[in-house]
Amino acid sequence: MIEEFVLQCPIPLDDNPTVQMGHGGGGRMTRDLIERIFLPVFSNDLLAPLHDGAILPPVGGRLAFTTDSFVVRPMFFRGGDLGSLAINGTVNDLAMCGARPLYLSAGFILEEGLPIKDLWRVVRSMADAALAAGVRVVTGDTKVVDKGHGDGIFINTAGVGVIETSLTIGPMSVRPGDVILLNGDIGRHGIAVMAEREGLEFESDIASDCAPLAAPVRALLAGGVQVHCLRDLTRGGLTSALVEISESAGLPMTIDEEAVRVQDGVRGACEILGLEPFSVANEGRFIALVPANEAEAARALLGADASVIGTVETAGSQPPFVKVRTSLGTARILDLPSGEQLPRIC
Amino acid sequence: MIEEFVLQCPIPLDDNPTVQMGHGGGGRMTRDLIERIFLPVFSNDLLAPLHDGAILPPVGGRLAFTTDSFVVRPMFFRGGDLGSLAINGTVNDLAMCGARPLYLSAGFILEEGLPIKDLWRVVRSMADAALAAGVRVVTGDTKVVDKGHGDGIFINTAGVGVIETSLTIGPMSVRPGDVILLNGDIGRHGIAVMAEREGLEFESDIASDCAPLAAPVRALLAGGVQVHCLRDLTRGGLTSALVEISESAGLPMTIDEEAVRVQDGVRGACEILGLEPFSVANEGRFIALVPANEAEAARALLGADASVIGTVETAGSQPPFVKVRTSLGTARILDLPSGEQLPRIC
Numbered sequence: 001m002i003e004e005f006v007l008q009c010p011i012p013l014d015d016n017p018t019v020q021m022g023h024g025g026g027g028r029m030t031r032d033l034i035e036r037i038f039l040p041v042f043s044n045d046l047l048a049p050l051h052d053g054a055i056l057p058p059v060g061g062r063l064a065f066t067t068d069s070f071v072v073r074p075m076f077f078r079g080g081d082l083g084s085l086a087i088n089g090t091v092n093d094l095a096m097c098g099a100r101p102l103y104l105s106a107g108f109i110l111e112e113g114l115p116i117k118d119l120w121r122v123v124r125s126m127a128d129a130a131l132a133a134g135v136r137v138v139t140g141d142t143k144v145v146d147k148g149h150g151d152g153i154f155i156n157t158a159g160v161g162v163i164e165t166s167l168t169i170g171p172m173s174v175r176p177g178d179v180i181l182l183n184g185d186i187g188r189h190g191i192a193v194m195a196e197r198e199g200l201e202f203e204s205d206i207a208s209d210c211a212p213l214a215a216p217v218r219a220l221l222a223g224g225v226q227v228h229c230l231r232d233l234t235r236g237g238l239t240s241a242l243v244e245i246s247e248s249a250g251l252p253m254t255i256d257e258e259a260v261r262v263q264d265g266v267r268g269a270c271e272i273l274g275l276e277p278f279s280v281a282n283e284g285r286f287i288a289l290v291p292a293n294e295a296e297a298a299r300a301l302l303g304a305d306a307s308v309i310g311t312v313e314t315a316g317s318q319p320p321f322v323k324v325r326t327s328l329g330t331a332r333i334l335d336l337p338s339g340e341q342l343p344r345i346c
Numbered sequence: 347m348i349e350e351f352v353l354q355c356p357i358p359l360d361d362n363p364t365v366q367m368g369h370g371g372g373g374r375m376t377r378d379l380i381e382r383i384f385l386p387v388f389s390n391d392l393l394a395p396l397h398d399g400a401i402l403p404p405v406g407g408r409l410a411f412t413t414d415s416f417v418v419r420p421m422f423f424r425g426g427d428l429g430s431l432a433i434n435g436t437v438n439d440l441a442m443c444g445a446r447p448l449y450l451s452a453g454f455i456l457e458e459g460l461p462i463k464d465l466w467r468v469v470r471s472m473a474d475a476a477l478a479a480g481v482r483v484v485t486g487d488t489k490v491v492d493k494g495h496g497d498g499i500f501i502n503t504a505g506v507g508v509i510e511t512s513l514t515i516g517p518m519s520v521r522p523g524d525v526i527l528l529n530g531d532i533g534r535h536g537i538a539v540m541a542e543r544e545g546l547e548f549e550s551d552i553a554s555d556c557a558p559l560a561a562p563v564r565a566l567l568a569g570g571v572q573v574h575c576l577r578d579l580t581r582g583g584l585t586s587a588l589v590e591i592s593e594s595a596g597l598p599m600t601i602d603e604e605a606v607r608v609q610d611g612v613r614g615a616c617e618i619l620g621l622e623p624f625s626v627a628n629e630g631r632f633i634a635l636v637p638a639n640e641a642e643a644a645r646a647l648l649g650a651d652a653s654v655i656g657t658v659e660t661a662g663s664q665p666p667f668v669k670v671r672t673s674l675g676t677a678r679i680l681d682l683p684s685g686e687q688l689p690r691i692c
Binding site for chain 1: 367402403438440466490504582
């Protein structure tokens, strides 16, 4: 059975065409790839493929600007793929600045020999994700590297958003007594990618949580919540997010382990793989630090999957640390993972 | 003799340390790399390494937004390196939109095993180039891919600039009678990289023309020149720039070959390598299309190396084409190179 997206590709896929060095040369082949693959898919009035950059209308207010490269392996996994990740990752970084994401750039580094079919599938997924997140891809670039010097597709996206709140959102605004909210269960993205890569079959089908986070952040801000800090839980997971904010703010935190939801399948997979769910990457999860008296309002705005997982404590005489109270009544201290738990999960 | 930059590296280079997978994991090693390599070098008040993005003050006016990935091989060549290229390439794309370049992002894809020394040298070169071009690197990202799945360092830069002119600069503004100016000799960048890669020894020492172009563009605009179109001559060289503008504008052009300066060494190298100087990449050359009555003023503003190389003709009954009048009195038609003349020159 031929998948529908294959039939829609402007370059016929019957003979399994592949990316050639010439597609990166700036000549007729580059032009052809842009006009047949990128233009129809990202179609919008600001996209200026034959000019050196996009011209954007004036934006009133402070801007957020961010970048991320995506090298996930494999490119396709349950619940997402390289394309949706490349859009949502940058959309989410903008959202964590309290910004409304507006415009994205897309830079592709393609490996010679890449099937055009894979490129088409990834680019289509990017377009779908951009539509869902309400952003436009307005400028791009394509390079080709010789076979054996890349890995299929690497994508860099950079993003520009507008900050429509007057709040200063970041670790510097965190205060003792702030409550820490989490918008859902953790660990699925990292485990979904790992399962696909290693060919592992877990009992339950674990799907990545990859999703855009601009809407829930907008809900908090539109709802009048005095958001102090936001952070998405990507590489290093919940652990890195908490430890980095604690260190930057100079304030300790206490987390209630039982309040942090982990699917049974994720927990089982982590045990088999020797991983700590708190440190596994997510692509649709974030924490929001808000004043205690706004915690319930914030939780309600974030929906049924959100929960309060901890609080920010008063600074003591020692360097700040993040303490996790376990269900057994004991406590452990979180620290940044020293190296890499799961390589190339984003 | 130990080079000076080696002594200045915050990570001691004595034992030739290399990039590890853990440097991309989002934990302690990632943090260490950011704090010891990237932060001291790119130091500025907007750079927010531990936050998800940079917060920029409001920008009055239209914005230009662009991106480029840099995969040049080798990383170091006469007259430039991957780092200076990654800054100037994006600065120049912004300048070609008529914008004043303001902020850059930097996304690194590092290959496991890369000597930290090479990373340090490239990053320092980026900082020097950013200073020279008057832009700030305000946000970044680092990924690490396993050995054999990358090629040392790939860099993506995206850039934001402000458009302070009310002119509409682009192919749509080109008119019959416009004069085409070029800011210097062509072909040196591509040949310099090729010479380094192939170990070729040309008689003259050919150095890349890699340079920021924001200042000459600003000179034109500040001088009151009614600039119709700008284009830098990167991949595909002068040929691609002329053919693409001609096709987009729907207008033919005539170029005087003798007015396009090519160093003897570049010409000789092109003959040996079977290349056409018009199609070799540059990284510090651009064309400006201006009304005929402003050509002399524009040439004076661009300096002694600039020259008028041709004119835009009236549309005829045939599709537009770019005709080159040779010194022998004959004429040839330029067309986009079909594939790649020189792979990985930027």
